[in-house]
Amino acid sequence: MRPLLLLDFDGPLNPHRADGVPPGYERHEITEGAKTWRVLLNPVHGVQLNALADSFDLVWASSWEHGANRLLGPLLGLPELPTILWPDRAPVRRGSWKAPYVADWVGDRPFAWVDDEVGESERARFPQALILPVDARAGLTDQHFAVLREWVRKPFAHKAFPRDS
Numbered sequence: 001m002r003p004l005l006l007l008d009f010d011g012p013l014n015p016h017r018a019d020g021v022p023p024g025y026e027r028h029e030i031t032e033g034a035k036t037w038r039v040l041l042n043p044v045h046g047v048q049l050n051a052l053a054d055s056f057d058l059v060w061a062s063s064w065e066h067g068a069n070r071l072l073g074p075l076l077g078l079p080e081l082p083t084i085l086w087p088d089r090a091p092v093r094r095g096s097w098k099a100p101y102v103a104d105w106v107g108d109r110p111f112a113w114v115d116d117e118v119g120e121s122e123r124a125r126f127p128q129a130l131i132l133p134v135d136a137r138a139g140l141t142d143q144h145f146a147v148l149r150e151w152v153r154k155p156f157a158h159k160a161f162p163r164d165s
């Protein structure tokens, strides 16, 4: 079973808490209708993620929802990806507000999740997943990619896991 790689955008791919423009990043201004966003993107991330698509099924798990495919993925050279939607965000007692949606979306599939707002709560909730917190000042680093590559080589990364109930 191929594992999923859930991708948050703001934080891991757009280090929006960085001071200035970190090495390797470029500033982009994205406009759609009357809205403009400024994001920082590292073109190497697109190359690294496309390489990981040999082993993972990539999925957007970003508050940009369909905007991730429309506005962001093309800037990184990413193909259109399945997208988790958050139709009405319920408050959670602890951890990421995305977690209940993620639980429903992934079902019993193994997955890795990169996000700047995940941590011990998600590790407790999804013990068989690879939960990778990312510092929103730095974005995804080579070390994160190395951890992902190492994890996906392990047989347990391909095993279905029981649904959280």
Ligand SMILES: [Mg+2]
Pocket: 008, 009, 010, 011, 012, 115, 116, 117
């Ligand atoms: Mg984020």
